[in-house]
Each structure stands twice: as C-alpha cells, then as structure tokens.
Amino acid sequence: xxxxxxxxxxxxxxxxxxxxxxxxxxxxxxxxxxxxxxxxxxxxxxxxxxxxxxxxxxxxxxxxxxxxxxxxxxxxxxxxxxxxxxxxxxxxxxxxxxxxxxxxxxxxxxxxxxxxxxxxxxxxxxxxxxxxxxxxxxxxxxxxxxxxxxxxxxxxxxxxxxxxxxxxxxxxxxxxxxxxxxxxxxxxxxxxxxxxxxxxxxxxxxxxxxxxxxxxxxxxxxxxxxxxxxxxxxxxxxxxxxxxxxxxxxxxxxxxxxxxxxxxxxxxxxxxxxxxxxxxxxxxxxxxxxx
Amino acid sequence: xxxxxxxxxxxxxxxxxxxxxxxxxxxxxxxxxxxxxxxxxxxxxxxxxxxxxxxxxxxxxxxxxxxxxxxxxxxxxxxxxxxxxxxxxxxxxxxxxxxxxxxxxxxxxxxxxxxxxxxxxxxxxxxxxxxxxxxxxxxxxxxxxxxxxxxxxxxxxxxxxxxxxxx
Numbered sequence: 001x002x003x004x005x006x007x008x009x010x011x012x013x014x015x016x017x018x019x020x021x022x023x024x025x026x027x028x029x030x031x032x033x034x035x036x037x038x039x040x041x042x043x044x045x046x047x048x049x050x051x052x053x054x055x056x057x058x059x060x061x062x063x064x065x066x067x068x069x070x071x072x073x074x075x076x077x078x079x080x081x082x083x084x085x086x087x088x089x090x091x092x093x094x095x096x097x098x099x100x101x102x103x104x105x106x107x108x109x110x111x112x113x114x115x116x117x118x119x120x121x122x123x124x125x126x127x128x129x130x131x132x133x134x135x136x137x138x139x140x141x142x143x144x145x146x147x148x149x150x151x152x153x154x155x156x157x158x159x160x161x162x163x164x165x166x167x168x169x170x171x172x173x174x175x176x177x178x179x180x181x182x183x184x185x186x187x188x189x190x191x192x193x194x195x196x197x198x199x200x201x202x203x204x205x206x207x208x209x210x211x212x213x214x215x216x217x218x219x220x221x222x223x224x225x226x227x228x229x230x231x232x233x234x235x236x237x238x239x240x241x242x243x244x245x246x247x248x249x250x251x252x253x254x255x256x257x258x259x260x261x262x263x264x265x266x267x268x269x270x271x272x273x274x275x276x277x278x279x280x281x282x283x284x285x286x287x288x289x290x291x
Numbered sequence: 292x293x294x295x296x297x298x299x300x301x302x303x304x305x306x307x308x309x310x311x312x313x314x315x316x317x318x319x320x321x322x323x324x325x326x327x328x329x330x331x332x333x334x335x336x337x338x339x340x341x342x343x344x345x346x347x348x349x350x351x352x353x354x355x356x357x358x359x360x361x362x363x364x365x366x367x368x369x370x371x372x373x374x375x376x377x378x379x380x381x382x383x384x385x386x387x388x389x390x391x392x393x394x395x396x397x398x399x400x401x402x403x404x405x406x407x408x409x410x411x412x413x414x415x416x417x418x419x420x421x422x423x424x425x426x427x428x429x430x431x432x433x434x435x436x437x438x439x440x441x442x443x444x445x446x447x448x449x450x451x452x453x454x455x456x457x458x
Contacts, residue, residue, distance in 0.1 A: 039381075039393055040379040040380050040381060040393070040395065041380070042366065042378045042379055042380045044368075044376070044378050046371075202362065202425040204364060204423065204425060206326065206366065206421060206423065208328075208419075208421065211328050211330065211419070211452035211453060212328065212452075212453055212457045213326040213328045213421045213423075213453060214324045214326050214456065215323075215324050215325075215326045215421075215423035215424075216323070216324055217323070217424075217425040217426065227323065227324070229324045231457070232457055233457055234457045234458060246371075248371065250366055250368075250378055250380075252364065252366065252380035253380075254362050254364055254382040254425060255382070256382055256383075256384035256392065256393065257384075288371075288376050289376065289377070289378055
C-alpha cells in the first residue's frame, strides 16, 4: 500500500520546514496553513512591537513542493497498407524508453508507420526526438536486406509518417519465391526527461506600518528564505517613537488565473529590533485575514 | 454653427475625462523591495445642493509599461479600522502588453450590499494601495482607481505616502 499523494505532500512540506534555514537569528515565525488558489488571495497578520523598537524585519519562504511535470509522450502505430484492420500500437512511450518494439505479421507488401504525440503534456513545447529502426523478415526466419535506422523530431500535435515496402524474394532458377512474414519497428524516445520546474508564481510578503511599506519575494524549490527586508518608519501619527506599535504583514502571490497550482505553502519570520539590532518584545502574529 | 458644435463636443469630452480619469503613473526604483504606498479617500464630493453620491466600492486595475522587467503587483486594503478588514492583490501578468490586470473591487463595510448604500451605511473612507515587484529592476506602472457609487462616480482623492522606501 503506497501512501497517498496528500500524505506525501505533507511529509515533503514537513521536511522542507524542518530543513529550511532560519534567516533571522531571533525571529518569531508564522507557519501558515497555506495561501488559497483564488487570484488575489491574501493572508494578513498583525504584530505589535514594544517600546524601543527601531525597525521591523521580515522574510518569507515559499515551501510549496516542487512537482515534476507530466512527460512528453510518443505513440507508434504500425499497420499494413492493404490490410487496414491489421494494426499494432505502442502507446505513451516515455522519454528514455528503449524497449518499444512492434512486430506486425502482415506478409509481403507495404507497411505504414505513424508516430504521433497524442496524450503528451502540451505545456512542454520542446520538439520530441526519437530514433528508429525497422527490419523485414522472411517467412523462413531470415532477414531481408532492408534494414534502416534514423532519427527524427516531432512537434506536439504533429505526425511523422513512413511507408516501408517489404517485397517477397523473387524465385530463381534454383529456389522458389519467399514471402515476407513480418515487419519489426523499434522506437527509442530520445526526448530528455522533463526536469522539475520551479513555479512561475512568485510568493511575496509585505510589511506595512502607517503608510510605510516594504516587500520581499521568494520562489519555491529551495530551502532558502527570501532576502531579509527592514521596515524603518520615520514618522508616526501617535506620540510614540516611529518604530513602536502595530505592523501588518500581508502574504500574496503573482497568480493571474484561478488555478490549483496557485496554492502556496509558506512560512514568515519577523522580528522587532531596536537600533542596536537587538530584539525588543514581539507579539505573536494575530490573523486578520486567512484566504 | 458646425464649428460651435464641435467645440462644445470637445469641451464636454474633456470635462468627462477630467471628472472620471483617476490614473496614477510612477516608477519603482531598481531595489527588489521598492514599494510605493498611496492613500485613497473615497467620499461624497457633491455640493450640498445636489443629492449625495456615497461610495459603494473602490475599483483598481494595474498595468506595467516596460517589457522584460520585473512583474509588478498591487495590494489594496481597507483601513484597519474597517469591519471587516479586507485586503486583496492583483498582478499584471505580462509586462508591456498594454493589457491591464484583473480589476479589484474592494469595499469598507463589505457586509453591506452595494445596492443598499445610503447615508449611514456606505464604503466611504480611506483605502491603502501598495505597489511592488518580485525582483531587482526598474519598472514603470500605471493604475486606475475609482471610488464608485451605485450608479455614479463618488469623490476620489489620492495621496502618495511613500516613494520606494521610508525617507
């Protein structure tokens, strides 16, 4: 019994969280339950910094697991021109697969081979390359002189077609004619295995206090937090010093279409610091909006 | 007479544009954490002799103007004394393609349906807009913002609070 994908994902997230290197020496952390997949989804937190605070420090990490994309696939179809119902297929050939041999017992005559990309991951737009060989075999088990090999490439949504003639061996004065028994076609998918892609959707976090704001961003696929940013307010609407009081943290992403892939797992580290960069008292983050 | 009509038409067009065009252009400096901050005040700006137009919601969309530069996002929030407090975010997907981001609609007192805005329950008040980007690089942007009543434009005034970083 294999663990479910959800369990695997949670395990991966837990591992990432455990291995992530803290960016701030004495920071508090928001370990989020995740940012939703709706465009515009924003989480919002309030943190209060004690008297003596000079600036607020913030860093964020995108802990969304990296998932490999579905591979580009090839399909090979071998048929006999004069017997269209006689077909054999090798479907969903994976990149790097070397064992896709098709044999069709069609007798002498013309054979048709079609290679297509139906069912492939169309998000991967790179042309797929393959190597092929084919060989006609006589009924007595001997090979004909025809043996060919080559390489070709094919774009998504396109076909490669081949017609191969396997004629009978003509009779001679001493030997009778020998019919062809079959054609064997082998395809090796040379397309490189798709590498894991870092999400193009970037996670950002902003710290804001009374009209002052700063921003930091992170992409998934590593254990590093984003660059640390400091928000140092220079004036205040209250009688306190500019650095004291309530700061607000927003977390969002750059998605522009509702999509399951927009979901983000993240953590935020934050600190209230005095002029000597020493931690002042920092409250736990209060959730004001969780999307 | 024709000339007079044309002049009148142009004058009316210009008046309409100046009355309803609320556009902000600016440029974020190359720092990755550069952030511009604005305050928008939505309010009834009609003379006392006219029926008031109160805000039902604030509408904002964003467009970036330079290609091959960082992606820009914009956040809009109600002021924190709003109940419930609300914040949302929009991003211009493709730089320089002249197509704006998804339009944001946000309202203070958002539990109140737009259709029932009246003197006592409306979305008048302060909103805050922050504009930032995902990485290092200079980027110019433009956003439109409109405080909207049920069927007409409400008073809309913007103020720049921060350019790039606290000064």
